[in-house]
Amino acid sequence: MTLDHLSQNKAFGGDQFVLSHQSEATGTEMTFSVYVPPHADGAKLPVLWYLSGLTCTHANVTEKGEYRQACAEHGVIFVAPDTSPRGDDVPDASDEYDFGKGAGFYVDATREPWSKHYRMRSYIEDELPAIIEANFPADMALQGITGHSMGGHGALTMGLRNPGRFRSVSAFAPIVGPSKVPWGEKALSRYLGEDREAWAEYDAVALIENGARVNHLLVDQGTADNFLEEQLKTGLLSMACAKAGIPAEIRMQEGYDHSYYFISTFMAEHVAWHAARLG
Numbered sequence: 001m002t003l004d005h006l007s008q009n010k011a012f013g014g015d016q017f018v019l020s021h022q023s024e025a026t027g028t029e030m031t032f033s034v035y036v037p038p039h040a041d042g043a044k045l046p047v048l049w050y051l052s053g054l055t056c057t058h059a060n061v062t063e064k065g066e067y068r069q070a071c072a073e074h075g076v077i078f079v080a081p082d083t084s085p086r087g088d089d090v091p092d093a094s095d096e097y098d099f100g101k102g103a104g105f106y107v108d109a110t111r112e113p114w115s116k117h118y119r120m121r122s123y124i125e126d127e128l129p130a131i132i133e134a135n136f137p138a139d140m141a142l143q144g145i146t147g148h149s150m151g152g153h154g155a156l157t158m159g160l161r162n163p164g165r166f167r168s169v170s171a172f173a174p175i176v177g178p179s180k181v182p183w184g185e186k187a188l189s190r191y192l193g194e195d196r197e198a199w200a201e202y203d204a205v206a207l208i209e210n211g212a213r214v215n216h217l218l219v220d221q222g223t224a225d226n227f228l229e230e231q232l233k234t235g236l237l238s239m240a241c242a243k244a245g246i247p248a249e250i251r252m253q254e255g256y257d258h259s260y261y262f263i264s265t266f267m268a269e270h271v272a273w274h275a276a277r278l279g
Helices: 058-064 068-074 120-135 150-161 182-192 196-202 204-209 228-232 234-244 260-278
Strands: 004-011 014-022 029-036 045-051 077-080 138-147 166-172 217-222 248-253
Touching: 014 058, 014 068, 029 058, 029 120, 045 120, 045 150, 045 260, 058 077, 058 260, 068 077, 068 260, 077 120, 120 138, 120 150, 138 150, 138 260, 150 166, 150 196, 150 204, 166 260, 182 196, 182 228, 196 204, 204 234, 217 228, 217 234, 217 260, 234 248, 248 260
Parallel strands: 045 077, 045 138, 138 166, 166 217, 217 248
Antiparallel strands: 004 014, 014 029, 029 077
């Protein structure tokens, strides 16, 4: 696997990388960022994955997430993939911000024309971890996952589907039940078809109702988020976790919106929370 190093910058004693490669999963060039904190020679470090939201790329959190100081303090590698395949040959819905490029919803699409390239589940669950393990001082036995909005949906569903891989799971303003909200209904019906049973493995609330479990969840949600009532529906996750007996710290943060002003405010707490569970 050939990695192209697009940039490397020193930060808080560690190194922030932006890289690209040709992906087998998506059939496209994919770009991602990795922050490696200062560490002793030969040390292996825990890994925290961050999945971004609608319209974003790796760059949004890399430039605005304010995670590096906390990662340097706690010795955590931070990996930020893109949100979808890119390229001139990749199908898109250019007039719709919430579908197509920038809106991969972390699924493996099964319907044409999306199924050829929109394979973000395989890319993040299988292909990119192998690249991280081969090229960085990562302890792949110690992985956590977090994300924002659509990426919060991705973090919750990947964490619930892979509890043996992800020892810690958190989210910022996640879409908790995409089967029940307009964003999710649009994306899942087009990527997967109209059979709602096929949607369940990409719906955190449905996964919990069907028996999936994690040891603990941390979720931060702003009360001034204009997507809260129609698209995010945090209360559905609270009820599902309570019924299933999943310890969930779901914090409604007064006055905060959906933006990176909100995310950056609580990012260091999430990094520390993951670090405590990843050893």
